Amino acid sequence: MNADEKAAADRSEAAFLPLSVLAKRADFLRAARARRAPTEGFLLQARQRQDGEADGIRVGFTCSKKVGNAVARNRAKRRLREIARLILPQQGRDGWDYVLIGRAEKTAWRDFAALQADLRHALRKVHGGDR
Numbered sequence: 001m002n003a004d005e006k007a008a009a010d011r012s013e014a015a016f017l018p019l020s021v022l023a024k025r026a027d028f029l030r031a032a033r034a035r036r037a038p039t040e041g042f043l044l045q046a047r048q049r050q051d052g053e054a055d056g057i058r059v060g061f062t063c064s065k066k067v068g069n070a071v072a073r074n075r076a077k078r079r080l081r082e083i084a085r086l087i088l089p090q091q092g093r094d095g096w097d098y099v100l101i102g103r104a105e106k107t108a109w110r111d112f113a114a115l116q117a118d119l120r121h122a123l124r125k126v127h128g129g130d131r
Helices: 003-015 025-032 070-091 112-127
Strands: 035-038 042-048 058-062 096-102
Touching: 025 042, 025 058, 025 096, 035 112, 042 112, 058 070, 070 096, 070 112
Parallel strands: 058 096
Antiparallel strands: 035 042, 042 096
């Protein structure tokens, strides 16, 4: 199997691993008080949950009006959701909450491969030497 076939297989497997989405404000606030990893395309906030709090990987997305009009905010959130869907099942950690925050004039228009690289870098940064 060459690299392209392996990447396609990884993408197809990732499509079947649903991520739980953060919906409560309290979860976003707890993540905001935890670890941060700023990148060119977005800000990642991550926290390890307490035992028994929830299972699996949970992720939240937010874009303020600073990101742009509704079209730009929705585009930015769609792109953040897609990079999370592709990368978090492999590189995220069970028992962690992640919040991806869009950046003005960056998230909606940054190269998609660069956004993926940003998320990989941010995950390495927040997890540090924990592995």
